[in-house]
Amino acid sequence: MKEAGRLWRSLVAVLCFVAFAVGGTLMSALLMPLLMSLPDPAVKCRTRARCVIGFCFRLLIRALVGSGSMRLVTRESGRLALARGTLVVANHPTYCDVVVLISLMPQANCVVKAALWRNPFCWGIVRAAGYISNASPEGVIEACAEALRQGETLLLFPEGTRTTPGQVPRFQRGAAHVALRSGATILPVLIGCDPPTLTKHSPWWLAPEHPFTFCVDVGEQLATVKEEAAMAATPAIRARHLTNALQDHFSRELRRHGYA
């Protein structure tokens, strides 16, 4: 019986990936170019594209929850929907992170790795949504800061890539540079996934032994850590202090919630 459950959930996982691939390919090739060709201002096209992405991600989550593959627990997720011009930072244990977070704040911008600009599933979507490419290290920081100054909310995973669940995260300094350069408020989001699934080390088509519980815990704005870091002498040192403070916050809170 237990094996049958796992087989079912693995099947759901495969179907979700197939839906993502087919849906992404069609949207990249047809829907998104259509949205971009409308005679409306670029911002409006971006807003519509992000609406479509949010809708698809909510559908994907509904399939995962409805099939019994995933249990979704959110705390204070309303803060994400209300955030404007805010830098949302989260740890990054699984593929699901971006799907769940974007479904909770569909109009947010995010950094997408440059390779996905040439990926057959994503190329049209990332362009139409006006997401930020990480092609150049200096360019991406400025583009992020500019998006925040324009009032967009931006989602960043300071680890830069998915990391081993259960381990204390190790942050790169890009997110801190963005926060300091833009002056945006920082909203920390803790993500927990138990049992771990869709990690760097697990096969994507095999569901975990038990249905997984995915927790999204939206914290309070981190004002003081930024003020303290902003006292240091040079931008590089300020970014180091802020990164350390953020990393301490996440290590402490992830342990406190039992996510790491």
Next chain:
Amino acid sequence: MSDQEILDKLRTILHDAFEIEATRVTPETQLFADLDLDSIDAVDLAIQLQKLTGKRIQPQDFKDIRSVADVVAAVRRLMAA
């Protein structure tokens, strides 16, 4: 400027810009692996070295730099040029 003098200047730059203790900086030290510099820091460092040498640094001058000794050698070459 001798290699030792360049190294001393580099230690000062690394300390003032990145709070890196001078004792951690030896010719064998790897900038990215040991001192945890990133690509944004590399741009900052290049600007500081431009000030030190008074020469414009081209990206290709900096492309293959990994260790402190590489930086010292690059600065020496720039100053001789």
